[in-house]
Amino acid sequence: MSSVLFDVAGPRTRARHRLYSVVATVALLALVGAVVWRMYNTGQFAYELWEPFVTPDFIVVLLVDGLLRTLQMAFVSIILALAFGVLFGIGKLSDHALVRWPCWLVVEFFRAVPLLLLIIFIFFTFGVGDGFGPYWSVVLGLTLYNGSVLAEVFRAGIQAVPRGQGEAAYAVGMRKTQVMNLVLMPQGVKIMLPAIISQCVVALKDTSLGYYIFAPGLTFVGKQIYGEFGNQFQTAIVLATMYIATNLVLTWLATLAQRRFVGERKPLAVPMVGQTGGA
């Protein structure tokens, strides 16, 4: 292992590192052992607790009512959020202060408010009773939040297109709309794509917040399963695994898109976008 931070290790350093490795491995194994021992002691390996996850009916419920609904929710809200983002992103770039300021205010507001607070507000104002229900409350909340984030991505993406491009387009006599649609957007979208996909990961993770208002999705199905079988620990492990697997696929797609469309250029840096720790 070579790095500019330290020399290629000599025999004594190598021995020391080997000692560290052994100590770390032993500590890790001890930790895993302790968890397994704890699980064994509290009877977590009992077949009945794991049974739902090897029963075809429950697997279907988990996949269809859980994963599919979650993906659907994330997908619908990302599509809507893209529309919202384009609208407000362009609004923030507008030449007219009367358009720019309201757009800025809306975007900043929804970016600063916690998503759960927003979802709860939407659900108890428009969703309950004759309203549109928990599903659309979550979708609407996700749309407003991710839309605002994407508006920021959009603005940054358009501004990342070299200035000369826009200037040249104006010079050959294009109108504002033409410059945006024919010159800036096609190039900007390529730059934005990885950021957009990593925002999809965030949206997918955030669908789990529907748990609070009993919206359908993985966490809801999980709650029903552990409510019936009392296997909280096993359910949590299964849910986490499903989320992780889905997100890894999305992340892989993002790297693919990055390599295919953006090349070696640095990915777009926008504060508070993508995986900076959104719920």
Place this chain on the structure above:
Amino acid sequence: MDDVFTRFDLVLEAFWLTIQLLVFSGVASLVGGTVLAAMRVGPVAVLARLGALYVSVIRNTPLLIVFIFVFIAAPTLDLLVQTPFVVKGVIALSVYTSAFVCEAIRSGVNSVPLGQAEAARAMGLTFGQTMSQVILPQSFRAVVPPLASVLIALAKNTSVAAAFGLIEATARMRFFTNNNAGDLPLIFITFAIGYIILVEVMSAGAFGLERRWRAAR
């Protein structure tokens, strides 16, 4: 009607809990994230792998699932049974945020130009000296903006604790809306402004630090 304003003390109390969650889990995850980052850039392969695994697992798990592990799954293993809810909330938030802090710090270390480390090594500085005298002082600067984003996200993430019986700001809003269904928008705006103040204070702080530490180039 004007419940939010007559019982404004409840609003402040709720935001005080939010701030406590934010500060405690912020400090814990800064420590945790730094340790993880050190593991990831350090020379011991096992620790580097372990750090990478932790980060990629946690980053792809929703915070709500982490909360389910701490609040609902752990007691079935006889763990954290007597622990106060606030401590559990801090544990869940710190476990989650550490991974993001680690990534922010690591990207800061990586943003220091290679030539700096090479020059330090060429002068005969050891690993410890290179890190403490050359790399880290420079990476602190680069780390401020991403770290601020992570901590702002943490401030918003404290709201997830509302789903697990902690009466912080979001749960308190739910309480008010239950009693006064009529003026939901007013209640929502009140609490939203509270969060916005929190976020703006943090980003102003980050901006100030960034400006103070900016190097003359």
